[in-house]
Amino acid sequence: MPASPSPLLRWADLALLLVAIVWGTSYGVAKGALAYYPVLGFLAVRFLLTTALLAPVALRGTTAAQRWGALRKGLPLGALLLSIFVCETYGVAHTPASRAAFLISLCVVFTPVAEWALMGQRPSRAVWMCVAVSLCGALLLAGGWQGGWSGGDALMLAAAVLRALMACATARAARHVSPSAAPGAAPVPVLLLTTVQSAVVGLGTLAMGWALLPQGLPPLPTWAAASGFWWATAYLVLGCTVFALVAQNWALKHTSPSRVGLLTGTEPAWGALFAVAWLGESLGPQGWLGGALMVGAALWMARR
Structure with missing residues (x-):
């Protein structure tokens, strides 16, 4: 008889579902903001x-060793996060929303493969079954696949691969103890690690905006x-940055x-529901069925 899931595992699954929900709403909200300011400048802000917001709280009571550990682990993770957000944001701008939703949900498929390749942990048969159901749901939600590939499609596919790598890299960083660390040294706090990642993305997009945009970044709107x-x-x-990054980094220590890929991979379904309820968009029976399959697969896995 399988053992009951630990309370921490249940809380981790709930946190990841909430992350997927708020991330699903982010596309519609971000599109509204991008009407006022360029992509790179908006990401920098x-x-x-x-x-x-995070730095004063995250730095309080930390030691020099913890800060150094946060920099050592957070800089490469922040670079990955920077790549994800740049690819996603530009990808959504250059491909239909339905195709973007399908392509980004492929991180559900890529994550078990990355976990197997990078961490040597072979996913169970139940995980692969849920991945297959979720993938079918994403295809239904996207309304099928029509037309050729575009640059936006390639960016969304790259973002899905990077999300899978990010999940494995963060899990390894959260659990790995450096051989050079002193015995009994305190681990790097999740909030401090999240702060370093946010700083890398903010400073990176700010530098890219000034370097790549012809006229640099315009003044901020009043x-x-x-x-x-x-x-x-x-x-x-x-919601979509402070809560989502802290919750995901914490959950990766316990699951x-x-x-993570399966639960956060329900993001397109929540995004579609948000578009219907808040933005007034329509979703046909095929789309509702696809969203139900994605959410159902995630909830079934969380219950197991």
Whole structure:
């Protein structure tokens, strides 16, 4: 008889489902904000504000060894996160939303493969079954596949691969103890690791904006002229960045990357529900069935 899941595993699964829900809403919210400001500048504002909010709390009571450990682990993870957000944001701008939803959900398939290759942990048959059901649901949600490949499609596919690598890399960083660490040394706090990642994305997109945009970054929109931009930014900073990154980094200490990929892979389904409820978009019977399969597969795996 299989052992009952631990309470921490259940909380980790719940946290990851909440991450998927808030990330699903982020596409519609971000599109509204991008009407006021360029992609790279918007990402810089979002993640630098996140860093400013997290840093005072994250640094309190930490030791020099913990800060060095956070830098050593957080810089490469932050570079991965930077690549993910740049690929996703530009990809959504250059491909239909249905295709973007399908392609980004392929991280559900890539994560068990990456976990097997990078961490030597072979996923169970139940995980592969849930992956197959979730993939079928994503295809139904996307309405099938029509037309050839575009640059936006390639960016979304790259983001899905990077998400799978990110899940494995974060899990390994959260669990790995450096051989050079002193015996009994305190582990790197999750909040401090998240702060370093946010700083890398914020500073990286800021530098890219000034270097790559022909006229550099324009002045920030004012509250009077673009209050919608700042409301959207506040939601994305507090919900989709601070909460989501902290919750995902914490959950990866208590669950496997494959479960993370499966649970957060329901993001397109929640995004579709948000589009119907908030943005007034329509979703046919095929789309509802696809979303139900994705969410059902994730909930079944979480219950197991």
